[in-house]
Amino acid sequence: MGETQDGEAHDAVIVGGGPVGLCLAVLLAQLGVGVVVLEARPERLRHSRSIGIHPPGQRVLARAGVADEVAAQAVRIAEGSARTLGPQGRSREVARLLLHPSVLAVPQWRTEEALEARLDRLAPGALRRGTRAGGLARGPGGAVVRCEDGVTVAGRWIVAADGARSPLRAALQWDRGLPVRERRLADSYVMGDFADETGDGALAVLHLEPGGIVESFPLPGGVRRWVARTDRLWVDPTPRGLARLVAERTGARPDPSTCTMLSAFAVTERLAGRMVLGRVLLVGDAAHEVSPIGGQGMTLGWLDAEAFAPLIAADVRAARSGRASAWPELWAAAERERLASAALAARQARLNMTLGRPMPPGAMAARNALLRGVYRIPGAAGLTAQRFTMQG
Numbered sequence: 258m259g260e261t262q263d264g265e266a267h268d269a270v271i272v273g274g275g276p277v278g279l280c281l282a283v284l285l286a287q288l289g290v291g292v293v294v295l296e297a298r299p300e301r302l303r304h305s306r307s308i309g310i311h312p313p314g315q316r317v318l319a320r321a322g323v324a325d326e327v328a329a330q331a332v333r334i335a336e337g338s339a340r341t342l343g344p345q346g347r348s349r350e351v352a353r354l355l356l357h358p359s360v361l362a363v364p365q366w367r368t369e370e371a372l373e374a375r376l377d378r379l380a381p382g383a384l385r386r387g388t389r390a391g392g393l394a395r396g397p398g399g400a401v402v403r404c405e406d407g408v409t410v411a412g413r414w415i416v417a418a419d420g421a422r423s424p425l426r427a428a429l430q431w432d433r434g435l436p437v438r439e440r441r442l443a444d445s446y447v448m449g450d451f452a453d454e455t456g457d458g459a460l461a462v463l464h465l466e467p468g469g470i471v472e473s474f475p476l477p478g479g480v481r482r483w484v485a486r487t488d489r490l491w492v493d494p495t496p497r498g499l500a501r502l503v504a505e506r507t508g509a510r511p512d513p514s515t516c517t518m519l520s521a522f523a524v525t526e527r528l529a530g531r532m533v534l535g536r537v538l539l540v541g542d543a544a545h546e547v548s549p550i551g552g553q554g555m556t557l558g559w560l561d562a563e564a565f566a567p568l569i570a571a572d573v574r575a576a577r578s579g580r581a582s583a584w585p586e587l588w589a590a591a592e593r594e595r596l597a598s599a600a601l602a603a604r605q606a607r608l609n610m611t612l613g614r615p616m617p618p619g620a621m622a623a624r625n626a627l628l629r630g631v632y633r634i635p636g637a638a639g640l641t642a643q644r645f646t647m648q649g
C-alpha cells in the first residue's frame with residue numbers, strides 16, 4: 258500500500274478515468290481494493306464517441322453492476338445488413354447477419370456516467386477529476402505518480418488507463434524499455450451523428466460501394482451514426498460534406514442541420530509488447546489501440562479489467578496479511594491472453610477495413626456476388642457474426 262504526501266494510502270492508483278479506468282476501479286472496489294482514479298479532464302466529455310458494446314463487454318458491465326442501467330439506455334442491435342446500390346440507384350441486400358446475443362449501442366458518456374455513479378457508491382471520492390498525471394517514478398512499496406499540480410500519489414499498484422497516447426506508457430521507459438509496435442494504416446474516415454431518417458430502425462447497415470464503405474448504426478433518441486471511408490484525412494470536416502458523401506454513395510440523405518457530432522480520423526494501431534511491468538499495469542488503449550472500425554477497443558479494455566482485477570485484489574490481500582504474493586505464472590498467463598486478444602482484434606479490424614476500401618465497380622460487383630454466395634453456406638453468416646461481436 259502506498260502513501261500520498263497528505264497521508265492517504267492507496268492499494269491501486271489508476272491514471273485515466275475513461276471507460277476502462279472507471280470499469281477497473283469499480284471491479285477493484287468491489288473486491289475490497291482501496292482505489293483512486295486520477296482523471297485529467299475536469300468534466301466528462303459529452304460526445305457519443307465509442308458506441309458499440311459487444312456481448313463480452315456486456316458481461317463485464319454485469320460484473321461491474323451496471324449492465325441493466327446501461328442496457329436500459331441503449332439500442333439493441335440484433336441484425337446487420339450489408340447492402341449495395343443496384344443499377345437503378347436502388348439499395349440491394351448482399352447479406353444479412355443475425356447478431357445473437359445482440360450488440361448494445363449507447364453513447365460512451367452514458368456508459369461512463371453509469372460506471373462513475375457506481376464507483377461513487379462503492380468508494381465515494383475515488384475519482385479525482387482535474388488531476389493530470391505528469392510522470393512516474395519508483396517509490397517505496399510500489400511506484401509514485403507525479404501530478405502536474407505538484408502532488409505525488411503512491412500506490413502498491415499503478416495502472417495506466419490513460420488512453421492511446423498514454424503519457425504513463427512513455428514514462429515507463431525507465432526499465433529495459435517497453436516495446437510498442439506502431440503502424441499507421443492507409444485508411445481514414447469521417448463520422449457523424451445525425452437524426453435518423455432512414456427507416457432502418459435498430460438495424461446496423463454496411464453499404465459496400467465502389468467509392469468506399471459507408472456504415473450506419475442506430476443510437477438512442479432517433480439518432481444514427483454515419484461512418485464513411487475517405488480517400489485522405491479530411492482536415493476540416495463539415496456535416497454538409499459528410500451528408501453529401503453519404504448521399505452520393507448510398508442514396509440516403511442525412512440532414513446536416515441535425516448533426517450533433519462530427520469527427521475525421523486516420524487509423525493508427527499501437528500494440529504494447531507487455532502489459533505488466535513490475536507492479537505497473539497497462540490496460541485499455543494505453544496497452545492496445547486498434548482501429549475503431551469494428552468497434553472493439555472499449556470492450557477489449559474491459560476484458561483487461563476483468564482479467565487483472567482479481568489478480569491485483571489477491572496480491573493486495575496477500576500483502577495485507579504479510580504473505581508473499583508473486584504468482585508469476587498467473588500474471589504471465591493473463592498478460593499472454595490479453596495481448597493475444599488485442600492482436601486478434603487488430604487483425605479483425607484490418608480485415609474490416611480491407612472490406613471497406615474503394616474498388617472498381619466491376620470488381621466490387623464480383624466481390625459482393627461472392628459474399629452473397631458465401632453467406633448462403635449454412636453456418637458462414639453465424640461464424641462471421643461471432644467474429645464481429647468478439648465471440649469467436
Ligand SMILES: Cc1cc2nc3c(=O)[nH]c(=O)nc-3n(C[C@H](O)[C@H](O)[C@H](O)COP(=O)(O)OP(=O)(O)OC[C@H]3O[C@@H](n4cnc5c(N)ncnc54)[C@H](O)[C@@H]3O)c2cc1C
Pocket residue numbers: 272273274275276277278295296297298306307308309310388389390391418419420421423424425448520522540541542543549551552553554555556557558
Ligand atoms: C471514432 C471512434 C469510435 C469508436 N467506437 C468504438 C465502439 O463502438 N466500441 C468500442 O468498443 N470501442 C470503440 N472505440 C474505441 C474506444 O473509444 C477506446 O478503445 C476506448 O475509449 C478506450 O478507453 P480507455 O479508457 O482505455 O481510454 P480513453 O477513453 O482514451 O480514456 C483515457 C482517459 O485518460 C485520461 N488521461 C489521459 N492522460 C492523462 C493524464 N496524464 N492524467 C490523468 N488522466 C489522463 C483522459 O482524459 C481520458 O479520460 C472507438 C474509438 C474511436 C476513436
